[in-house]
Amino acid sequence: GAVVSQHPSWVICKSGTSVKIECRSLDFQATTMFWYRQFPKQSLMLMATSNEGSKATYEQGVEKDKFLINHASLTLSTLTVTSAHPEDSSFYICSASTEFGRPQHFGDGTRLSIL
């Protein structure tokens, strides 16, 4: 149980384009979803928290207009990287939790490469 699916697993795109990453909870209703960024050999850095039907709460230093998060249903959240540039290349991981908040279940991540 508690499966979180993330799609795509790997995406390569040109600088200036926008990329959408989907995060789905397959067997539970995710009241809260979290988006993380991870650089090679580093820990996870929380980017934002989203609750279903509400605007996302972004961590300090994360550009809201660059990283658009939508949590329109209890099973789906999306992260759109707008006007992506090479410095946005990273491993993006989502997690989801029920109304109890714990534990967080993670997706398998999306490796984003901007050329």
Place this chain on the structure above:
Amino acid sequence: QQQVKQSPQSLIVQKGGISIINCAYENTAFDYFPWYQQFPGKGPALLIAIRPDVSEKKEGRFTISFNKSAKQFSLHIMDSQPGDSATYFCAASIEGYGNKLVFGAGTILRVKS
């Protein structure tokens, strides 16, 4: 105060040995302490978690020891296997703080066969 300090950075253990990873925190408001295992190119997977009212929790070969007074907790992997080779992250969260996880820096474990 929101940091979780994890050590060691990397660890090499012989097959069958015990792997021990330690974490320390400052904020006594933390009330939930999970451990995650991450393989290369994958997302973290929850291994085991503990709350501060319990001093030890065991699940299979994985045990969390928790020392509330010292503000430390550790993961013990008994009978370590090559398949346990991965990066391990400790984390902590506060229920009233949106359950946001604060992660340690991670420990790269290699189990030699």
